[in-house]
Amino acid sequence: MxxxxxxxxxxxxxxxxxxxxxxxxxxxxxxxDSDAPAPTRRAPAPPQPLTMVPCARCGIHLPSSEALVDDAGRPFCSEAHRRAGPRQS
Ligand SMILES: [Zn+2]
Missing domain, CATH: 1.20.5 (Single alpha-helices involved in coiled-coils or other helix-helix interfaces)
Known part of the structure; x- marks a missing residue:
């Protein structure tokens, strides 16, 4: 016993x-690890997914954060394309 x-x-x-x-x-x-204090074990926040937008001039896709936007809100890949304006079709 x-x-x-x-x-x-x-x-x-x-x-x-x-x-x-x-x-x-x-x-x-x-x-x-449930015993460890949360702040020291917390992983950095995952990066936010990039929103891709097409250039209104040439159609190339680029992250919206890098796009140049004209007065009408259309995204462009570069200053040259923004000045050239959207593609005429
Ligand atoms: Zn472009």
Whole structure:
């Protein structure tokens, strides 16, 4: 009976011992670490997806953040194309 109790204590110690938990966590690296404080473990925010817009002159696609926009709100790939205006079709 005492042997059984000691075994139960040993199992509980293995389950809850910080050292053993760290070892198990090391083997399963993809498991999130719930013990660590969140700010130090937080990964940087993922970059926002780029919105691609076509140049109104030549049709080349470029990120909206790099597009030059004319008074009408049309995106252009370059200053030259913005001055040239949208493609006439
Ligand atoms: Zn263009």
């Amino acid at each position: 005492l042997k059984f109790l000691l075994l139960a204590v040993l199992v509980l110690w293995l389950l809850y011992s910080p050292g053993v938990r760290r070892l198990v966590r090391g083997l399963r690296a993809d498991e999130p």
